[in-house]
Amino acid sequence: MSCTLATGQLRALMQRIELGAIDYAILIVYFAFVLGIGWIVRRSVRNSDDFFLSGRSIPAWVAGLAFLSANLGAQEVIGMAASGAKYGIMTSHFYWIGAIPAMVFVGIFMMPFYYGSRARSVPEYLKLRFDEKTRGFNAATFAVMTVFSSGISMYALAKLLELVLGWSFHMSVLLSAVIVLCYVFLGGLTSAIYNEVLQFFLIVTGFLPLVLIGLRDAGGWAGLKAQLATVATNAGYAPGVWSESWRHLDAPGANPMGVEWFGMVMGLGFVLSFGYWCTDFLVVQRAMAANSMIAARRTPVLAAIPKMLFPALVILPGMIAIGMHVTRGGLLPATADGTPNYNLAIPALLAHYLPSGLLGLGLTALMASFMSGMAGNVTAFNTVWTYDIYQSYLRPGRSDRHYLRMGHAATVFGILASVAAAYATTRFNNIMDMLQLVFAFVNAPLFATFLLGMFWRRATGHGAFFGLLTGTVVAAIHHGLTLPRGTPAGLKGAFLGAVLHTYPSEMAQNFWTAIFAWTACFVATIGISLATRRTKSDADLQGLVYALTPRQPDDRLPWFKRPAMLGAIVLGLTLLLNLIFW
């Protein structure tokens, strides 16, 4: 309901904008290149390994940018800007305490097992390390999640085009689905990765002018801080809450996120971010496609370098938008309950600042981000479906040709399912909160399983499977018994009837759901493992567990190619960013 109201209001706001021929020209050039890459790359797809894993031939820097870009879907661009407006610079913790340390960790400590085991997917690693049922559980939940995320990307894109261009929702869904379908169908993962690199540069060059103009208009960082101080005091907080990332984390009531430092560091940093970046096949697949072990280990670490600067591109616009909205009035249209519609921060800024020409580039960048998110999910889905579900349970032992055909069919099916999911995505004001909820149920316990699997050889298949199940159930129970303040029982919590605890915000509830789920899985996996017999000997676990895998000597490489050295530099710079914006 709130969406249709906001649509009407924004359309009134956006009527001043007319897309010119130049804007359409840029859009068409982009589409031509995207499809052209798929067309050229299709010749390199000869077997299923080429289609699903790019034949393990991608250089580290290309894989790294794709690693970054695959995650640049609706969640990143619309969600992060929305959170930037709603919570201010504290949103940067998703990067500076969340993504970056996790990316360094997966590159240095986990890639040796993912890449070294020659597993073709994350679920397949679970089968090699644990057993069939653990793989099945992970493959099934992951398949559902990717389709869901891809649907959200598509929904956000279609909604946006409806607002800005007046295109019909159905036509936008169809258009984006067909383009992504074409290039993934033709060139498989290679095509997706190449387009992700293209999209990375497009997103940077499309949004940077917006940020520069917006910041200049606000009077630089000092001017923006002054505006944000008004935002904060109007909302009843200390003046620095929107522009200082750590100072207001001593109590949940002191900031709009409703989180204190422990929930932030443990829930978002340790559990959710490590859970996502270290175990989500969508991103790990990009590193698995790298052309050597050392390139695979460098992939996430190289990706972390631009990643740590991304708050300037995706969170800062949200902060600029809310600053303008409050101090100059009415940039963001209101939702039905009277709060500003944060999801429209970026589109509203695009419409406000960019003239025809750059407007086309900015819109193309937005479309690129949605498509890369969608394609990332679709390529991960078709791989997990074909290798971990179809080949494992439905039709084992067929020819490679057969599975390649299945991969093509799964691409079509995955996109159709995402279209269905797109139509189901209209309930939450802030897409980010909803995604965090899904991640909390599925991903939070998963990281405990991987941590124990990779670093403790005694962890057994039964332990892993029932530990995961326990973690997911605990997540659901915790969510079902708690409620964010001021929301009705239902999807957002308390669906089990009773309310044992009320959190100040959805974000806080999600972080704590994750903490509970992770802890439950960790404890249950250890307990059950100790009570069950090991089914895999030390010899079976070679290359799968830290203590049983030979170290990778990298001291013959120059320092800037060593994963550990790069990781240390990245962490140092991230610490510096945390201190500057403390």
Added chain:
Amino acid sequence: MNLDVRLPIGLMFMAFGVLLTGYGLFSSDTIYQRSLGVNVNLWWGLVLVAFGIVMLALAGRRRRGQGTTE
């Protein structure tokens, strides 16, 4: 892989840059009120052309076999 990804990137940004620069030269000043009076199309177009040239140069260097495999 036969295709160096820097080639399509370079070509695409050259195309964007030329389109924007050209439009910036011939569009009227009134549309730049919203961008604080700066002809952003012209300037950003030139930036994109420069970026495109750098990408094409890198791709070309590798094609001649002098670049690293990195």
